[in-house]
Amino acid sequence: MVHGWAAYRQWQNALAAEFFGPDQAGLPVVFYVDAEVLRQIEARYNLAVSLPETIRSLLRWGTSSRLFGAFHAHAATHSSHDSPPPSLPVLALSVVAATEMATEGLIRNTNYYTPLTRLLCDGKAPAAKRAIVLSSFPQVADLWRRLDQWLRRTQGAFGVSTISAKDSPHRELIGLPLSQALVRRSDRMLLTQFFHDIELSPALAAKPDYLLRQLRIWADSRVRKFSRRFVAALESEVDRPLVTELVARLAESWDGKALDPATGHRMLKLVLQFTSRPPEFRWAAEVVKGVESGEIESSDGRTICFHQDESPFYIGIDQLPFSSSLLVDGFRVRGRDERHVNLAFNYSSERIVVFRKDPYLGCWVSQESTTTHDEHLILVHPEDDADVRKILKEASPHMRPVVIEHVVRALPQGWTLYSNVRFDDPAALSRALSVNTQASARLRPSPVGRPKLIGGLPVAKHLGRGFYLQGGAPDLLLATHGEFSREVSVALDGHKQEPPFAATGFPIPLALLELSSEKHEISADGHLLNFTLVERLTDVPVKTGTVGFPVVAQASSQGSQVSADNVAVTLTTVQSAIRGASGVGAVPYLEPCLVQRGALASAYISFQGEVMEIVEPKRPAWRDELVGVVSYYFEAEIPEESGWIVQRFARRVTARAVGRALPDVSAIREAPELDQWIDLVLMVTRPDNPSLWKAYRTVAEELRA
Amino acid sequence: MKNAGDLLLGWISEIEHGSLRDLLDGIDWVARSYRISTRDGAAGRWVRDAVSLGFIDVDWVNGHWSVAPPVLTRLPASDGLLVLTGSRTAAATDRLNAASDAEIDVHSVASSSQEGDVPMPNTIMISDDVSLDHTDVARKLGASWVPCFALQVAEILPKLSYRGPAAKPLPGTPVDKYDFARSRFIEVPGVVGDGLYRFIRADHKRPYQILRDGTWRATTYEEGIYLELASGSYGKASCIRWKQEAESGRNDIGDLVVDWGTPLPALQRRAAVLCTGLKPRYSRIAGTAVYRNVPLSLAKAISRSLLQDLVLIS
Numbered sequence A: 001m002v003h004g005w006a007a008y009r010q011w012q013n014a015l016a017a018e019f020f021g022p023d024q025a026g027l028p029v030v031f032y033v034d035a036e037v038l039r040q041i042e043a044r045y046n047l048a049v050s051l052p053e054t055i056r057s058l059l060r061w062g063t064s065s066r067l068f069g070a071f072h073a074h075a076a077t078h079s080s081h082d083s084p085p086p087s088l089p090v091l092a093l094s095v096v097a098a099t100e101m102a103t104e105g106l107i108r109n110t111n112y113y114t115p116l117t118r119l120l121c122d123g124k125a126p127a128a129k130r131a132i133v134l135s136s137f138p139q140v141a142d143l144w145r146r147l148d149q150w151l152r153r154t155q156g157a158f159g160v161s162t163i164s165a166k167d168s169p170h171r172e173l174i175g176l177p178l179s180q181a182l183v184r185r186s187d188r189m190l191l192t193q194f195f196h197d198i199e200l201s202p203a204l205a206a207k208p209d210y211l212l213r214q215l216r217i218w219a220d221s222r223v224r225k226f227s228r229r230f231v232a233a234l235e236s237e238v239d240r241p242l243v244t245e246l247v248a249r250l251a252e253s254w255d256g257k258a259l260d261p262a263t264g265h266r267m268l269k270l271v272l273q274f275t276s277r278p279p280e281f282r283w284a285a286e287v288v289k290g291v292e293s294g295e296i297e298s299s300d301g302r303t304i305c306f307h308q309d310e311s312p313f314y315i316g317i318d319q320l321p322f323s324s325s326l327l328v329d330g331f332r333v334r335g336r337d338e339r340h341v342n343l344a345f346n347y348s349s350e351r352i353v354v355f356r357k358d359p360y361l362g363c364w365v366s367q368e369s370t371t372t373h374d375e376h377l378i379l380v381h382p383e384d385d386a387d388v389r390k391i392l393k394e395a396s397p398h399m400r401p402v403v404i405e406h407v408v409r410a411l412p413q414g415w416t417l418y419s420n421v422r423f424d425d426p427a428a429l430s431r432a433l434s435v436n437t438q439a440s441a442r443l444r445p446s447p448v449g450r451p452k453l454i455g456g457l458p459v460a461k462h463l464g465r466g467f468y469l470q471g472g473a474p475d476l477l478l479a480t481h482g483e484f485s486r487e488v489s490v491a492l493d494g495h496k497q498e499p500p501f502a503a504t505g506f507p508i509p510l511a512l513l514e515l516s517s518e519k520h521e522i523s524a525d526g527h528l529l530n531f532t533l534v535e536r537l538t539d540v541p542v543k544t545g546t547v548g549f550p551v552v553a554q555a556s557s558q559g560s561q562v563s564a565d566n567v568a569v570t571l572t573t574v575q576s577a578i579r580g581a582s583g584v585g586a587v588p589y590l591e592p593c594l595v596q597r598g599a600l601a602s603a604y605i606s607f608q609g610e611v612m613e614i615v616e617p618k619r620p621a622w623r624d625e626l627v628g629v630v631s632y633y634f635e636a637e638i639p640e641e642s643g644w645i646v647q648r649f650a651r652r653v654t655a656r657a658v659g660r661a662l663p664d665v666s667a668i669r670e671a672p673e674l675d676q677w678i679d680l681v682l683m684v685t686r687p688d689n690p691s692l693w694k695a696y697r698t699v700a701e702e703l704r705a
Numbered sequence B: 001m002k003n004a005g006d007l008l009l010g011w012i013s014e015i016e017h018g019s020l021r022d023l024l025d026g027i028d029w030v031a032r033s034y035r036i037s038t039r040d041g042a043a044g045r046w047v048r049d050a051v052s053l054g055f056i057d058v059d060w061v062n063g064h065w066s067v068a069p070p071v072l073t074r075l076p077a078s079d080g081l082l083v084l085t086g087s088r089t090a091a092a093t094d095r096l097n098a099a100s101d102a103e104i105d106v107h108s109v110a111s112s113s114q115e116g117d118v119p120m121p122n123t124i125m126i127s128d129d130v131s132l133d134h135t136d137v138a139r140k141l142g143a144s145w146v147p148c149f150a151l152q153v154a155e156i157l158p159k160l161s162y163r164g165p166a167a168k169p170l171p172g173t174p175v176d177k178y179d180f181a182r183s184r185f186i187e188v189p190g191v192v193g194d195g196l197y198r199f200i201r202a203d204h205k206r207p208y209q210i211l212r213d214g215t216w217r218a219t220t221y222e223e224g225i226y227l228e229l230a231s232g233s234y235g236k237a238s239c240i241r242w243k244q245e246a247e248s249g250r251n252d253i254g255d256l257v258v259d260w261g262t263p264l265p266a267l268q269r270r271a272a273v274l275c276t277g278l279k280p281r282y283s284r285i286a287g288t289a290v291y292r293n294v295p296l297s298l299a300k301a302i303s304r305s306l307l308q309d310l311v312l313i314s
Helices: A004-019 A035-044 A051-056 A069-078 A088-099 A109-120 A127-153 A169-181 A185-197 A208-220 A228-235 A240-252 A324-329 A382-395 A426-432 A438-443 A621-625 A665-670 A674-683 A690-704 B004-015 B020-033 B042-052 B090-101 B134-140 B149-154 B221-230 B266-273 B296-305
Strands: A266-276 A279-285 A293-297 A303-307 A331-337 A342-347 A352-357 A364-367 A375-380 A400-402 A416-422 A452-454 A467-469 A475-477 A486-488 A490-492 A501-503 A519-524 A527-534 A547-556 A559-564 A593-596 A601-606 A611-614 A633-636 A643-648 A653-658 B017-019 B056-059 B064-067 B071-075 B081-085 B106-109 B123-127 B144-146 B175-179 B184-188 B195-199 B208-212 B215-219 B240-244 B253-259 B281-283 B288-295 B311-313
Touching: A004 A035, A004 A051, A004 A088, A035 A088, A051 A088, A051 A109, A069 A127, A088 A109, A088 A127, A088 A169, A109 A127, A109 A169, A127 A169, A169 A240, A185 A208, A185 A240, A185 A266, A208 A228, A208 A240, A228 A240, A266 A331, A266 A352, A279 A342, A293 A342, A352 A438, A375 A382, A382 A416, A382 A426, A382 A438, A452 A527, A467 B004, A547 B056, A547 B064, A593 A643, A601 A674, A611 A674, A643 A674, A653 A690, A665 A674, A665 A690, A674 A690, B004 B017, B004 B020, B004 B042, B004 B064, B004 B090, B017 B020, B020 B042, B020 B064, B042 B056, B042 B266, B071 B134, B071 B149, B090 B106, B090 B134, B134 B144, B149 B266, B149 B296, B175 B221, B195 B221, B208 B221, B215 B221, B240 B296, B253 B296, B266 B288, B266 B296, B288 B296
Parallel strands: A266 A342, A467 A527, B071 B144, B240 B311
Antiparallel strands: A266 A279, A266 A364, A293 A303, A293 A331, A331 A342, A352 A364, A352 A375, A375 A416, A400 A416, A452 A475, A486 A501, A490 A519, A519 A527, A547 A559, A593 A633, A601 A611, A601 A643, A643 A653, B017 B064, B056 B064, B071 B081, B081 B123, B106 B123, B175 B184, B175 B195, B195 B208, B208 B215, B240 B253, B253 B288, B281 B288
């Protein structure tokens, strides 16, 4: 059996491999060790002597403040750049002590030194020994600082340090191990989901206070998933600065992947699709960055392939088997991406499931939370049913429980599905949610972390964000901070809103304010939001008609025939196509002749002596609806040759030239309606083309003579 | 304040093209912000009518739309009315106002709007005059002159045909089959005999396909219905009807009546709508769409292109 330094070195190697391996490069490292983690490491690395026992054998109890002197000296002489300082075993034990502190009540120094002394004295903590531990602890703190320095010096090659002692002076020393004991591995994995859900950006990561506010809202509905200590730390005034900094560091170095708390594998959230006809649940998973395709080992032994296309959901996930018991128990299944990296597909069971129509899948899809003004289906566990029904009755008067037999059969035993759930009335929703229950927390519209502008009619996206068409100003969504109906002081262009707006999760339409076309600024909760209203952008059409109905020439028995396609497509090149009402210019068309209404009689006379009576039709009935659009003309079909429209009114006879041909005397002489033709010409008092008319009148007079 | 339809047309004219999803969101947003109470599917119906009126064209398969170039065209047998359709930016509206000041007779006419629908843009009509140079007026409005879209497109309407072969639905895929007796798709336990089907494919798209004589063929919703009717399996169909207008002297002009269950495909619809420049009248009780002022020749061309016999009603 190994003893003393031999055992210490084995622990050092095991802890180094476990926490500071090369696979940790660039990732935040939290040296979280508790009794359970110790047992796992002991088993995995075949360690014969427990960590507390190993440390105990090397302590110097004979001194008053140099209890850890041996480790200190060892670290000073055995350090190298390429491996962690040889202090990991003693530091690990200092973290174990931190995890064994009382989690409730005020955290005092004694809360820490008692469990540490117990670990160092085989379960007992006599006051004298505790005094020695306390006065010697600066040595441990010094070892922590050296580990922190080494991590920084190696530029994250072995992990990014999260060691912190930002705290009040009296807790500075124990803050070091405490910083590593607040966040378990599973908490860290959950935090990756949080970062993912808030779409963490570098800009957001640089705002630790904001992050923590968001986290407290997000964690609110996931209290049971975080460790007790983490939840307590989030709520504790004393621990909050430490948690804030830790979360900020984890955020800074987050690689964009959400991780599964149980396996540590990259996690993809499974969501439920629901179709009502036929009533059926299926799985779906939203596409995440970096995973294009892969496979899943289904519980029934099949391998299911999935891949990505333009849809925001993976193709193929719906092949995973579904049973209603999975709704109750939750569901986890393993898979691999295209590079054989392990994935965990995970559905966490919920007693109240919120569904919204998804435009891409065309069916109902389960959601994180409700949203205002959208229709929802709500699936409810029997125990929450009374609460939910009460809330919905008050807030969504149109909702009705779905009791259709064949739908109920698809649901887990006793669960109820409510349809037609829509929150349109802030006041009604506020009343309905005023009682604090699981149900009211779950049905609250998605928390808004900071004020933002949504909706509107955005234009000129290529020029940047924040441009909207006049009349299409965006809606203002105020931060709810997890509350409902919070009063927020808002100013628009420097003018304070009175009375103040209430942040209810409902958008406040600014479009109704009829704002002028210029830049506007809103200040709310200390945030500034800008948008610009523009009245006009394009003067000349640039990209009109990129979609159209292609027109193609097709060979047929009568030669080539032009025909349009009946389905509009995105046109790739300068294609001949019908775009709107254009693209038919090449088709021959005989223009109708406009004839003035209200004449006593009308006729067409041709340059060759033909006469055609024109009967004035009634006005088109459909035009009666066009208020104020008077019709002065009607349309007549006349032969396609030169002539005149002659019209007799009460006090005048008019002639309007159609074409410019001179009269064809020989043809006129032979025309069957010769007399009528001459009568009409001689009647005219007001020709519109007197010089051309003169030729006609001369012919008529000669023929009459 | 502008009406909601004009605001939307102004918006799509400025952005010119985009994703169908964003367009639908924009329409829903306008309805909500301007307190227009809507029935389910109002945004989709707005898009359909905007396509019919010639404002936009939509590539449904790829979820993309673009605004149409501005066009001035004649409404047939309308006592001399021209309609301005397509893109209508703020700059175009300025040009229109300038033209109106220059003694061109411009009218802005509202399409009738059903309860629960988002209003359409006003239709811009210009009274024709014997002295009017159409090409010149169109140019002043930044548009191009098309003598008569409705009657010209009638000449090149496509004849209905299948759109090539298609893969059959995967086993176990829930399918809907078109039921001609009830004029809608009905969920069926599986593929049962020849007919028009729709289902959700693995890529989340929802194709319409026809099974006939053991072969699956791709189609669209409207074409599929008419192809099926043309197959003769559903008896003598009379879903496209034409009724002569009562007025004397307006022979061969009338109402084109189409059942809801057999909607016209996009181009045929546009041809019929651009006879008045206004939305058809939808009759909930009769279950029909009535397109007014449609010349008989156009009605015949539409029914011919859809392999239907036009039914003349008196």
